[in-house]
Amino acid sequence: MTEEIKVIHSSGNVFSDLGLANPDELLVKAELVRKISKIITQQNMTQLEAAQLLGIDQPKISALMKGKLSGFSTERLFRFLNAVLLRCGNCG
Secondary structure, X not given: OOOOOOOOOOOXXXXXXXXXXXXXXXXXXXXXXHHHXXXXXXXXXXXXXXXXXXXXXXXXXXXXXXXXXXXXXXHHHHHHHHHHHHHHOOOO
């Protein structure tokens, strides 16, 4: 006997679908972190170089690169994105 698999369509925001608080803010933060991480990787920056550029310590870069959003405000992530974009000449 085959069990039917239920498919639920996404709202377009996984954080909302999971019932998390402030889903729109989490989605914005996730997109900012994705862009920052992508540029850091494309520029072959070490975590130490990225930490120095962004004025934070290496463990925070590690957390950022792993997509951990807590501890980073949206404003701070925008500042980080601007810093990495300036370093690479708006490569993002």
